[in-house]
Amino acid sequence: MDFSPTSTAHRRLAHLARQRFVEGLCAGLPALDKTVHDFLTELMGQTATQRDMQLRRDAWMGHQAHRKTWVEHLGRAWRESLAPPPVTGRGTLNASKAFDGLELLGDDVLENKIIASRMALTLTEHVAAPFDAARQRTQHLEGRELAGTDILRPETLCLHLVEQWLEVGLQRDHLQMVIDPLQRELAALALAQYQALVKLYDEQGVVAQDDLRARVRRAAAGPNTGSPGEPPPASGPVGLASQALQQSRAALGRPTEFAPTRQAASAFMPPPPGMRGQPVMAGMGSPLVRARQRAQGVMMQLRRLLTQPTTGYDMVKAPPASAALAHALAAHRVSADSYYSDVATLVEDYSPQAVVRVASAVRERSVEFKKKASTASEKAIIEVVALMFQSILSEDRIPPSVRVWFARLQVPVLRVALAEPEFFSNLTHPARQLIDRMGACVLGFDASSINGSALEAEIRRIVQVIEQYPETGQRVFQLVHDEFEKFLAKFLTEKQGTSRIVSVAQQVEQRETLAIQYTIELRALLKDMPVRDEIREFLFKTWAEVLAMSAVRDGAQHASTAAFKRAAADLVWAAGAKPNRADRALVIQNLPALLQSLRQGLALIGVAGPEQDAQIKGITDTLADAFLSKTASIPQAHIDAMAKRLANLEDYIGDEALGDMPLSADNIEMLLGIDASSIHVIADNGAPVQDDMVAWAQQLPLGTWFTLDHNGASTQVQYAWHSQRKQLHLFATRDGGSYLIQLRRLGAYLQAGLLVAQEEESLTLRATRDALTKLDANPERLLG
Structure with missing residues (x-):
């Protein structure tokens, strides 16, 4: 319809x-x-x-x-x-x-x-x-x-x-x-x-x-500067101002729309001051929870400031922007490209001098906007946003080129803050999330490495897309935030060495997942069969790993994987009692081929030499005992049913929890086929770890920089990748080294204070705190 x-x-x-x-x-x-x-x-x-x-x-x-x-x-x-x-101006x-x-x-x-x-x-x-x-x-x-x-x-x-x-x-x-x-x-x-x-x-x-997403993508595909793909309905400052005023009255009058969140907090919230580097004792609660409480305290202080009687700000429904202010915001959009192009021309490569210039422009712009504001609440919002961006621009650990692009977000963020009170109460507002994620990722780079890089280009593209669609509010911030996350996942693993490690680590997780699932299915298949314990143990502990390795390397339906599945059924049949001469003759006839398949499978998982010979001898001894057994044999129909189910096992296995899995530098090196000395594998060791620490480990956002204390050595690392099931996590160093850590061990490192975020607060939260500090010392500036 x-x-x-x-x-x-x-x-x-x-x-x-x-x-x-x-x-x-x-x-x-x-x-x-x-x-x-x-x-x-x-x-x-x-x-x-x-x-x-x-x-x-x-x-x-x-x-x-x-x-x-x-x-x-x-x-x-x-x-x-x-x-x-009722049709009134009130709720x-x-x-x-x-x-x-x-x-x-x-x-x-x-x-x-x-x-x-x-x-x-x-x-x-x-x-x-x-x-x-x-x-x-x-x-x-x-x-x-x-x-x-x-x-x-x-x-x-x-x-x-x-x-x-x-x-x-x-x-x-x-x-x-x-x-x-x-x-x-x-x-x-x-x-x-x-x-x-x-x-x-x-x-x-x-x-x-x-069609907003399509519009954003069209803009992303266009040139770095210039107007959107579609011509504006009106041209010139007056026409744009009129259009912005109409949009503001429709959009700014809208009630709060709370942004969807994919997790409890998008920005990483490390332990509060005094807890950094300290172990988390049982019963103290999650430092992530405490950090959120601290952050919520900052936001509550901001809400109290904005809702005081002198400002009268409504934290639920924002009033329409005044006509003069809407006109000023629209006029700025017209002049933004030419102004920042001028900055880039005068100051090559966005040097620190350029940052000083745009920081001054942020202050001057807020003064002009406050002159146009007609209400106390508008003046308060303009001042808070201006102070936040002054704080961001003074963060000298962010490369100058990125700070210049951040400065261009002042007016788009001001538009959102005027229209959506949620910006001042929700730490996961898309505008905050975007700035926090971009800031957290660039803190680890110096100017020479960031200028002209793919990361700087992506930040430039995102800012320009936001500038081109001011009427869309938080929706455009959410869309470009999602696109930045996708870009980041690719950017952090695009180096050849890192991408190969990621590929192998994913295979390790896939292999161990399949091994667990194959074991579960084999246990179910052999539950009611009279199979000797030695054969059961071999199938559950060793052959399930062979099947998983073959499925990962060659595919679940590959001829070699199918042969290994058939070998499992043949082994079960051969290890059963053989009371009649025809069955014994058939065992003798097929035994060489069965043993050859078993050797190939053991070699696939790295079992060779004396260890392989010992396993094969144990199997042949078990088969010899079964050969002389007088007990009832396993019906052929059961063997055929087992072989059929094994052949299509992937259609039946469920999505079982992975749990602990063996992980070592040796099996990583075996899968890589190269020297893996630069990869530090930190596997689970059974150390006790609280469940909230494990949950915390699963929430770490990509790109965040940490200080890792491993074997007494302190190293700066960036969180670069996690596997599909988040059981494996990769941290990269600046010199090309890598740390591959299993989930529960990662939680243990967080719990013990051996992995500590380099930033205690997200960028916008720190900027909010700085703004409140300035306003506390000089409250007159809020409405001045």
């Missing part, structure tokens, strides 16, 4: 979708309430101080008294949100009072919004993909953006929940007490409803059309 927006049928379908969404949420309210009840009940049973125990008892009793009313009121509030909002939630055309937010209302926003961030982490799909398709049906109070928005769900909690007499402190289990249960409930909503749209053939 071909849907075009705005028809009555389409609006009816969108309304039906919201109804089903809300009814599904309301049906899950009893489970949501039970989660709160169970948590408070369990909390009451735990030993604590007398004061804490009294607080828990008060929370439990308060919930018992009001839980039924809360469920009823929350369900009613969600259902009432289905009604279209429909009970969050404001009006006086003479001005909206005043009380402290309680502001606290509600902050709590709801925090809950919405967690909720969005779980529902990002299906929510985005549902949002786009609903907007396609209705021909407009979702309203700020639309029930489909996670922040709206959470704000109703918080408001109704307080409305029925429950306390805010008690909500904070149960917020973790509450938002987890709400996330699971919302995820199921968003998925059901997407399924409904799929069944109705609703597909949203969004």
Whole structure:
């Protein structure tokens, strides 16, 4: 069915979708309430101080008294949100009072919004993909953006929940007490409803059309400078300003759209100061969690600064930009290319002098923008963003050429900050993620190595794409961030030596994965067969590795792999009892060929010489004993079934967890076929490691620089690659050396402080902290 927006049928379908969404949420309210009840009940049973125990008892009793009313009121509030909002300049939630055309937010209302926003961030982490799909398709049906109070928005769900909690007499402190289990249960409930909503749209053939990605790719394929592939609808500063004003009133007035996150934090969060280089003791909790808490403290301080009465900034819904400011932003877009081209011409190769010049321009530009701003909140945002970029440009460990390109992001980031309050509350906002990732990767390079490199060229391309599409907000930042991650994965492993190590390491993981899976299947196949223990052990521990190695090298259906699979079935049959003369004659006839296959397989995995002879002798001795056995033989039908399943085993094996696997420099060297002395293999050694340390190891972003303490030597390394299942991790040194580390050993190194990030904070978080320090010392500049 071909849907075009705005028809009555389409609006009816969108309304039906919201109804089903809300009814599904309301049906899950009893489970949501039970989660709160169970948590408070369990909390009451735990030993604590007398004061804490009294607080828990008060929370439990308060919930018992009001839980039924809360469920009823929350369900009613969600259902009432289905009604279209009144056509006014204000939101429909009970969050404001009006006086003479001005909206005043009380402290309680502001606290509600902050709590709801925090809950919405967690909720969005779980529902990002299906929510985005549902949002786009609903907007396609209705021909407009979702309203700020639309029930489909996670922040709206959470704000109703918080408001109704307080409305029925429950306390805010008690909500904070149960917020973790509450938002987890709400996330699971919302995820199921968003998925059901997407399924409904799929069944109705609703597909949203969004060609932004194609536009970005077209821009990427074009020249480094110049205008976008499509001519602007209006030319000249006045036309562009008018266009920007229209876009700003539509885009800047949009409510917050929380960015989808692929993990809890995109930027690496190392342990806080005082923990660097120190072992993590049991019971202390994950340093990653503590670092996030520190980061959230910085963001909370920023939110308090922006929402003070003198600025009156709304952390949920941004007002439209003033006309004069929108005009100034549009005019800057026109002059940006010529200005920065002039800088590059006057100061060759973007020397430090160029950085000084653009840093001065950042300051002057913010002063001009503040003159155009018509509200205190606009002036505050302009000042905070300017101070952040001053901090970034003063980071002398970033090559000058990259800092000059970072300076060009000031205005695009300012546009996003004006339109999306989330920028000041979410560490994983795409604009922050992009700057953090690019900054973390270039900190390890000097100017001579970065200028003119593929990495510098990619950063230049990304900045130009962002400049060309200012109206797309955080979406263009998200798209180029994803593209940068793909580029980075290739860039870090493009050196010939590194790429070969990566290829071999991937084969090692694949081989060990297949070996485990083959062992599991062989155990299942031989479970009810009368097979001698010696043969079982040989098949499980040795022949499964032969099958895996052959499958990796030649392919699972290659003739050699098929021959090794057939040899396993032949060995099982030969090792069974042979009570009749015909079977014994057949064993004698086929034995030379079977032993030859076994020798070939052992040679494939590096078992040769005396070790191979010893294994073959053990097998022939077992076969001789079976030859004279008087027990029942294995039915031929069972052998045939085993051979058939082995021949197509890859169709049956599951995606089993890899677990520990043998890893050494010897088998890496065997697969490489060269001297592997430059590769330091750090294999699992059974050292105890906490699960959160292993999870931390799986979250490390590529390109991050670390200090590695291995065997008493301290080395600077860059995280260059991880295998598909994240069981193997490669760290590269500047002189061409490599460290290949298994997952649990990597977690142990993080836990012991032997692997420490060179940067304690992400680039934008450090810039935010610097900005707050300056504003704390000179608060008058915020609105000056």
